Amino acid sequence: MKKLSKRTRVLAAGVTLAALGAGAFGAVSANAAPAAAVAKADAKNKNTMRTTHLTVEAATEAAEAALKAAEKENQRVSVAVVDRNGNTVVTLRGDGAGPQSY
Known part of the structure; x- marks a missing residue:
C-alpha cells in the first residue's frame, strides 16, 4: 500500500x-x-394532526367476529387485526388452523 x-x-x-x-x-x-x-x-399552522386507534378490546371483538364467520363457512383460519401502520394489534388462531395460517 x-x-x-x-x-x-x-x-x-x-x-x-x-x-x-x-x-x-x-x-x-x-x-x-x-x-x-x-x-x-x-x-x-395546522401542521399536526390527531389520529384514532382501535383499542385492544375492539380489535379482539373484530377478530372474534371474523373467526365466527370463517367457522360458518367451515374454514380453519387465523385472524390478525393490524393498525394503519401494519403493526399487529391482535392475532387469534382458530381451532384446527394449521401452523402456516399465521
Whole structure:
C-alpha cells in the first residue's frame, strides 16, 4: 500500500475536522429553538394532526367476529387485526388452523 504524503495527510485531517465542526454546529443550531415554540408554530399552522386507534378490546371483538364467520363457512383460519401502520394489534388462531395460517 502506498504511503500518503504529509501534505495529503494534513489536508485530509483538515477536511475531517471541518466536517466534524460543521456537524457539531448544525446539531447545536437544530436544537436552539425551544420545543414549546416549535409546538405552538405547528399547532398554529395546522401542521399536526390527531389520529384514532382501535383499542385492544375492539380489535379482539373484530377478530372474534371474523373467526365466527370463517367457522360458518367451515374454514380453519387465523385472524390478525393490524393498525394503519401494519403493526399487529391482535392475532387469534382458530381451532384446527394449521401452523402456516399465521
